[in-house]
Amino acid sequence: MSTRKINLSMSECSNREMRLGTITSWDGSASELLKASDYEDRSAKKTDKCCGKRGRACQLCELNMPFSQETTCAHAMVACQIGNLTDCILVEHSPIGCSAQQHGLNVSMNIGLARRHKQPQTISILSTNLLENDMVFGASNKLRQTIRDAYYRYSPKAIFISMACSTAIIGEDIDSIADELQNELGIEVIPLHCEGFRSKHWSTGFDISQHGILRSIVEKNPKKKQKELINIVQLWGTDYFSDILKPLGLRVNYLVDMASYDELKQASEALATTTFCHTLGSYMATAIHLVPIWLQHWKNISVFLR
Ligand code: SF4
Structure with a gap:
């Protein structure tokens, strides 16, 4: 798959640094950045901020930076998007530390609901709360149980599963579990591959959220406009x-x-x-x-x- 495509047939979407050549830090002046980020120009000739690659592989290069910019992660962006849906549930398949920002997102969501004249509600995020044993022996059954609990307690229209660094490291197969639980429960169960180390660019989490919505919820064959x-x-x-x-x-x-x-x-x-x-x-x-x-x-x- 080209890294510059949206491909809805795949459950994963490509990182912004791969697809768009985005960066999160820059050691130089704004005028140099403007020049170096001219994609077409850099494709044609090497500049002092260019790694020298040509064509579509030519991207702004962060590898020689003397510092790394502090930033959030794609998993957090999925929480701020999918966790704010009013009638769906997000299950974060992660240790509880990855959910540390949810109290803030709950405030943001309720401010937003008031601004849009919608009823207040608690943010719709659950965590599988992975512990040491889960990291050693796997946590697939914990995920299955959390999805079932979400379904029977809250009757959501859809359930999303978000991956985290820890669950990616131990290789949890959220695609298979999503398929299995979707067949069992009869609602969309949607895997989101948003582990923090997947992308240096946190806004990849926006794309991952929208990729899951586009694949599984947006009407594929609209009968009317x-x-x-x-x-x-x-x-x-x-x-x-x-x-x-x-x-x-x-x-x-x-x-x-x-x-x-x-x-x-x-x-x-x-x-x-x-x-x-x-x-x-x-x-x-x-x-x-x-x-x-x-x-x-x-x-x-x-x-x-x-
Ligand atoms: S970077 Fe990884 S460990 Fe940190 S919050 Fe994001 S998913 Fe969790």
């Missing part, structure tokens, strides 16, 4: 877009935070998708509109993304 519906990929912000779009006869469908299963599902029926932040919303918008989703699944077509 909602010509007044506009997807807005947004975080927890106030609903300014309804006032802007209403005079034009348009409605807003907010994705992903605080969205419901049905709001995600209808995303492929929308006229257009836009976002307040390219880093957040580019993956979802490209996958929905560049090639019809049903065609991507049916023909195993990949979408090139710049």
